[in-house]
Amino acid sequence: MNNKNLDHEILKLIEAQPEISEREIASRLSVSEELVKTRIANLKDTRQKILIMGDGSNALSVKATLEAENYNVVEIPGGFSSLEAVTAEKPDLVLLDTGLADPEGFKICKQLRTSSRYWWIPVMVLSEKGEVKNRIEAFESGVDDYVTTPFNPVELRVRVGMILKRTYF
Known part of the structure; x- marks a missing residue:
């Protein structure tokens, strides 16, 4: 899964369950917890x-x-x-x-x-x-x-x- 798709999936999980942990996100997406932490840290406000x-x-x-x-x-x-x-x-x-x-x-x-x-x-x-x-x-x-x-x-x-x-x- 590329970073854009991963970011999208992470955001969907967070929107559905705001209290979800990074560990749970990693488990559901079959990626490392470190990768989830990195992607969340890189997410920013992309609005114009x-x-x-x-x-x-x-x-x-x-x-x-x-x-x-x-x-x-x-x-x-x-x-x-x-x-x-x-x-x-x-x-x-x-x-x-x-x-x-x-x-x-x-x-x-x-x-x-x-x-x-x-x-x-x-x-x-x-x-x-x-x-x-x-x-x-x-x-x-x-x-x-x-x-x-x-x-x-x-x-x-x-x-x-x-x-x-x-x-x-």
Whole structure:
């Protein structure tokens, strides 16, 4: 059995019986207990990670909407952060909740686009400003998508899903 299948079988057993021991898992799968311990140690959260940064008031509802779709959502509250947050979290998507199309959000986007390590990470802006000039400014700074608030949860889920699909498949 390859590691992927073994991991799947281990997870199935754990989901069915959360209190199951590593020894019992090994016995049921006819593998060594050491191998089970190693595979469990190597299992990690494989959900796609979305980093929400910004000063907007939508973070809580955005987080709930995306977590309902089984994304791993990390919020950096209290305004914009530097690339340190991106370095620490290694997100699959950065969502800038800019409130009023804050120029700091576009600055972060430009930093990502000029970074040799993070240029590929997609960026979505969530903003109260829906005027064409605001959207143009966002897209010129390297934003991949722009959603105005109040947002439709279904639309947000679809847009996030499509960005991640284009980036990773």
